[in-house]
Amino acid sequence: MRPTMEDVAARAGVSRALVSLVMRNSPKVSDTRRAAVLRAAEELGYQPHVMARSLASRTSTVLGVMVNDLRNAFFADIVEELDSAAQAAGFDLILNTGGRSPTREWNALHNLLSFRPAGIILLSPVVPASAIQVAARQCPVVLVSRTARSSTVDTVNDDGEAGSALAVDHLVGLGHRRIAHLDGGGAAGAAQRRRGFEAAMRRHGLEPIVVRSEHTDIGGETAVRQLLAAYSRPDLPTGLVSGNDFNAVGAISALEEAGLRVPEDVSVVGYDNTSLAALRHLSLTTVDQPRKDMARLAFEALIERVRGERTEPVRHLLHPSLVVRATTAEVSATGGSSR
Amino acid sequence: MRPTMEDVAARAGVSRALVSLVMRNSPKVSDTRRAAVLRAAEELGYQPHVMARSLASRTSTVLGVMVNDLRNAFFADIVEELDSAAQAAGFDLILNTGGRSPTREWNALHNLLSFRPAGIILLSPVVPASAIQVAARQCPVVLVSRTARSSTVDTVNDDGEAGSALAVDHLVGLGHRRIAHLDGGGAAGAAQRRRGFEAAMRRHGLEPIVVRSEHTDIGGETAVRQLLAAYSRPDLPTGLVSGNDFNAVGAISALEEAGLRVPEDVSVVGYDNTSLAALRHLSLTTVDQPRKDMARLAFEALIERVRGERTEPVRHLLHPSLVVRATTAEVSATGGSSR
């Protein structure tokens, strides 16, 4: 059996309560006793039992994190950042996945709640708002990559409309006028990105072209094939704004397969600035969401609520930035197409 | 305050103990009472408090998972799989990251242990064996992608030597004779992969060429440049076995930059079969570690220990397989080089 506080107390010749004070760094302990307790604890290899502590103190150091899809590097980055923030602040992360299914996610959420965590962060959840509301009644909840109306939950999002606009402005600045958006269908944030694209195009007095697609490389390929079938070469869009990086990679494949060069014939912009985009082999121009900042803001918002320092909801809308790499260039003299 | 068992008991007009039995699906409860309790619980929105439960029962449903690096899709996949296995078996995952630093990892490990978890799974840990031993004295420990001698810990690894051999055999079968390995330096499993490469080459009566590199795309680029500088074109290796997929992608970039075509002039094989390799744009021939199986075996091994069904250590060494895609081809008639 692992040593308990009682064991340490006995060995140090003090009471359990004193050991408790030492373990919590209370200032009202004499140096002599503190040293004795610390030594006894060391000798026994004692470690406080967080669960017992949390039960007795009616407070929790546990933060629940639900990730919609860990495989998505975007969330993995956020989780890493949350983890280090939590560690620094003395909190422990409990993590689980929702597997993109509302049912599984609902289960996962329940599991988290049964720990009576101090707070919960949901990364791009797909459960209905009512489920989130249920959770919010039990502890502070922060949503990342998902909006909410409820005044009891905070949200952190990137401004998808601004992100798409960034991409469009960049392409227009390079002389492109026929620009298409390969949209992400029902994926999180896809609608925003599409709206931003359309608005930006209109602002430039251009006609937005939208191809329904998906946030996968296959989706990008298929969409480009559709584009190739629908337009004669001289009329083909010279600029593509993909819903995300995977989609962009697929689009590039299909373009090259069709004998079109990137960026000489067609420029392509991705979204998310995943590690994929940064690969020199691809060197994808893409929109970067400030992941670190998003994670940090989410964490801070949560902690503020946990500490009861704030009751007003907070809505962070972060500004993305454009990372220009090698898949975009000035539209060519020939009109950027034909051949 | 959230309702407790006492509240449910009061509302259902029974004792707390009875509620406890119902919550644990005990068969020795009359249907009438069970229904009453369930209804009361429902009405109050009662949920058992896992921590209190674990404290009282002296058992834990918590499994600790430490991930060396979540950003690495390989581990993300394993975690996802572990999560679903855990959920199915009624366990909860507590996760944290070591950030590839032994110190941070040691902290993370301590945090996990302070939950008195039922067991711990370490994914490619970098802490010293002694630290693992300390953990193993507290609860069952399973190591993934790391070997151990201690009889109290189980391990799950892929057979890196066999994996490299697979790559070599494939290339030799395609007629390649000058084959180089871009090794992963100090990365986990890199030594094994190199040994496997060397052994396989010798088995074929060929001289192994090893370039010290890293498990990154930059590493792959640099290594190929070294190769290009060291060999005249006709003598350049026609086959490359990279330490992992990232490295392979970097290698391909550098080759193409130098005017060499993949796979016409040089064939390249990666390792890990990350989602990267599967992108049609890259279509990288690579060695696949059976991640799902690895996760499942790790979970099973842990649960067996947790349940006390086994005390003998278990050493799973999984056989990788080769996924042939588009970056390898028969060595060309011209000798596979020059020009």
Next chain:
DNA sequence: TCTATTGATTAGAGCGCTCTAATCTTGTAG
């Protein structure tokens, strides 16, 4: 010398649950 006063220490209740052992109900056999 005696009482405040301050700081250090401890007793003891209790967090929400489980578990053992005891108690209460039945149903059934004698």
Next chain:
DNA sequence: CTACAAGATTAGAGCGCTCTAATCAATAGA
């Protein structure tokens, strides 16, 4: 009708800790 086994229910201790209030020791003031 009694006795008793089997099943259903509950009392109560206790898991490892925290927290309040009480106790104790030591110094200072009168």
